[in-house]
Amino acid sequence: MSEGKLKITINGIEAACEKDETILQVAKRLGVRIPTLCHDDRLEPYGGCRLCLVHIKGVARPLSACTTPVADNMAVTTENDTIRKIRKTIVELLLSNHPNDCMRCEKSGDCTLQDLSYEYGVDGSRLEGERWDLPVREANPFIRYEPNKCILCGRCVRICNEVVMAGTIDLTGRGFYARPDTAFGRPRTLANCEFCGQCVSTCPTGALTDKKSMGRGRACEMKKVRTTCGYCGTGCNLDLNVRDGRVVKVTSAYDAPVNHGNLCIKGRYGYDFIHSFERIKSPLIRKGVKFVTASWDEALEVMASRFKALLKKYGPDAVGAFSSARCTNEENFLLAKWVRTSLGSNNVDNCARV
Amino acid sequence: MAGLATSLGAGAATNSLAQMPEIDTLFLFGSNPTEAHPIVSIYLKKALRNGARLIVGDPRLTWMAKRADVWLNLRPGSNIALMNGLIHVILKNGWENREFIERRTEGFEELREKVRGYDLKKVERLTGVSGDRITEAARLYSHADKAMIVYGLGVTEHRTGTENAMAIANLALVCGHIGRPSTGIMALRGQNNVQGASDLGPAPHILPGYQPIANPDVRAKFEKAWGVPVSPEAGLKSVEMLDKACEGKFKGLFILGEDPAQTDPNVHEVRRALQSLEFLVVQDLFHTETTKYAHVILPGASFAEKDGTFTNGERRIQRVRKAIEPLSGMAEWQVISKLSNLMGYPMTYRHPSEIMDEIAALTPIYGGISYERLERESLQWPCPTKDHPGTKTLYSDLFSRPGGLARFVALDHKGPGEVPDREYPFVLITGRIREHYNNGSMTGKVPGIVELVPEELLEMNPLDAKRLKIRDGDTVRVSSRRGEITVKAKITERSQKGNVFLTFHFRNALSNLLTSEYRDPITGTPEYKSCAVKIEK
Structure with missing residues (x-):
């Protein structure tokens, strides 16, 4: 082992790691899954959702894997009865203010909250309480925002401010009334938004979705074809989502070597030309x-x-x-x-x- | 790209995008990445959040210029004077990297002599940038540890474009800021496969992989592989083909996926040339200005309809994968193969991967590339052999020039071909905006984008607008010695006084009716970034 490297164990598996790595990063490398909601590899660690809590030998309370840096000889357990119970309760709390309309939700099949509900056997019936009843916001060509489905993980706000530095949205209000929004709740226009759809790409629920592909097919029905963008010379990788021989949506994967899942307005939304009726169809x-x-x-x-x-x-x-x-x-x-x-x-x- | 090739050896970015967050001093020159290269700008923004110092050379007050430690607000076309001025300051203060200059470069004395004449007073006069800013930029850049120059088409789209790139190389070499991770020169390419199209030989004087056609050994290799003699004579550049067409000496042309009748400057001349051809074939996705002049129009296949590769601005070769069948039935590689077969030269490729195998066999920098490898790994050229890992940073050891030394090129300020005068008092700069792309034939078909940005806008400074009594949204006539267009005005501080800005995305407001006929004599690149216009309400 080279100098400066630490050694930890995760669920008994030994791993060499660097000192500024987090437990979550090392676990990912080992192929050990730790559930997360507020984490996105493109963002700084946040520690908001508490879903990635893990047990560390010798530490009384569980710590969040996404924000805890590794230390030499640390022994991490990613799942036990206590942690499972905590995670289950977190999901139940989130569902207590979430419209359980998966059957018609655009995000179904590609939704972290839905997956976690499945994993922890939660249906949203245990905790009753006040629920948001806010209107859908879609007065722009690309981004549909359904605030009732927001779980306040802050990923959209952080990607807009940390990565794109566009400052379009922020968390507004406090407590029960907190939600991500534009300044003064104004509709998105070019004056306040780049329409890159980065917020949509990071949203773990159906709160932010691509308006253009609404109703055009769910994740499981799409054939995803990895390719390289045809606009500028940056070389971003796109996943063309194809259904019935048509490109109906564009997404991008985190392991794309150039763009790591980031895209701009043209890469993400500029695909209509492919099926344009103005295409030249035969030789003339x-x-x-x-x-x-x-x-x-x-x-x-x-x-x-x-x-x-x-x-x-x-x-x-x-x-x-x-x-x-x-x-x-x-x-x-x-x-x-x-x-x-x-x-x-x-x-x-x-x-x-x- | 010819500029960097002369100075350093290869016409390509020296580093990788992933190295950008570690930059400590970023010199952004003639590039507006937040609009034209949004994902590159994400890397650069990360560098800024990590505390990088920022120098911006740009006549426009761009997003980056607003956040710069030093904004070098140069007059369009005064790039060489500015670079010479920066080097002058660096040498005067002894901030150069002597060891690097001695060990790894040649031609330094001529450069030293040349820049001696570019004292701050002269450079201030030529560029319009204050001496304080130039001195501060020279200090920041020369004192950096990991300094990267990122440049764009604001450097190359001048009649001195090639020399502008050499001037940038001079600055980097004087400071020894090249050949290390996060330290070098990155040119941002405008179109998805500019790098690949440069690499793979559709050029009159080189065969794939920058192998000179004049070299008999190179020709012998291709002749053996292709089974026909390869002409030792350099061919005509695109500009020359058009010029010769006007003279009646050039008769037949196949244009693959280009729209010179909209995107070339001084489009009147281009259209006359196209009209003079006896036979013109144009293959494109859409009807364009150029297809109007065709005798045969062929439908193109979009990138979603074919297999292949693109090479990005950091020399990374990446797969393009067929998601749907070609709407017209055939992709371009099949069309060219069939045409060749009909004309008597057999091409029997069953899949583009076989074309890549041929490229690899004939092109040393692509020698190790195959579709099979690209399924497993991401590779940047030079990648000469099947077990070579590709190259993230160029020139860490030797430059790819004779003797392995980089070359200083002593250059003089020439300025733009056309300067403002009493009749045409404004400088017109053209460029891109984030939402649209080139001639608009792609983005113009995206309903949301058209809704957001439906039309061309002329950006002009509030002081100029006030003087001409133009208000935001007023319709104005912009004219040059070559043509005129009518557009709405957008009053913004982004344009400095005396400069105005247009894109080239809209067919109903062709800014290239205005742009000048001046070109870089080496590459033929038009001077899109500067011409003289007048504005009337």
């Missing part, structure tokens, strides 16, 4: 001033014969191609190869300068 050949629809074979025949005729008449210097920084590496390589092999010149350039 000019006949006079008009274009007529043609088959691929017809169009390719015309192209091959015209290029061959031009080569014959004017030679290879009079023909060429522009490639595109929007196309894949393979296509760029291939177009350049076509110019050099079929046309016999080096008249090929790309739009890397626009």
